[in-house]
Structures are given as C-alpha cells and as structure tokens.
Amino acid sequence: MIDLGVSKLALIAVVALVVVGPERLPKVARMAGNLFGRAQRYMADVKSEVNRQMEIEELKKFREESASVLRDVENSISSVAKEANANLTDQADIFETNFEKLPLDEKEVLRKTKRQGRNSWGVRRAARPIWFKRSAGVRTRVQSGAARMKRFHHSSGK
Secondary structure, X not given: OOOOOHHHHHHHHHHHHHHHOOOOHHHHHHHHHHHHHHHHHHHHHHHHHHHXXXXXXXXXXXXXXXXXXXXXXXXXXXXXXXXXXXXXXXXHHHHHHHHHHOOHHHHHHHHHHOOOHHHOHHHHHHOOOHXXXXXXXXOOOOOOHHHHHHHHOOOOOO
C-alpha cells in the first residue's frame, strides 16, 4: 500500500509531536489508528466485492459456453437419431417385403421365435409359485460356492 521506511515514520512522529503537543498526541494517534483500520476494512470489502463480481462474470460466461455446447451436442444427437431412424425404416421396409415373400411355414417359424407375453421364458419362470420353486430347488437368491458348501456340508464331529 504505502511504503514508509523507519526514517520517514520517525520524521512524521516528530512533526506530529511538535504540531499536536505531547498531551494530545496519544488521543490523535488512537484516532489515526482507528481511521487507518477502517480504511483497511473498507479496502478489503471493496476488494472482496470486486472478486465476487469477477467470479459471477466468469460463471455467467461458463454457463453460456456450456449451454451452447449442450445445444450443439443435442443437435448432433438429434441428427444422428434421424439418420438412424431413416435407415431403420428403410431396413424395416426391406424386411417386410422379404417377409411377405416367404412361404407360410417360414412366417410361422419367425413369429414363434419372438418371445412375447406369456410365452416369454422370464414370465413363465416368474409366474411359478414360491412353494413350487422351493420344492423344485429353483435358486431365488445368489449364493457363493463357499456358502453353498457350508450349507450342505455335514460335519462328522457332531
């Protein structure tokens, strides 16, 4: 802030002693110190406010940049999705035309290979009652090999 050497401080103290007088010098020094402390606090507040404003500006810039990048990514993803959708519809049209040309037996085979609804393996397995799963030994929980060995190992010492 202000660069004062020892010689300059001594000169200021001598001038203050002469001007103010020895009886009022402690009161004036206390008042000067008080004002100097206020000035330092005020400068610190101004500095922190300036830093805060700079951080806010940086955050706004970052938010704008990230929003523009996000828009670019969204546009590229939507264009790729549109291209993929167009390709899939073309492939679906080709498959449908080939599907209609197949004989009836092959159509039946293709339809039966799709597992949906009640014919699905997962649905059939989950629809079994718990008592049946227990009696049939269907595993409902994951268990390590060591735990399984401990469960079924009979100790001969007892």
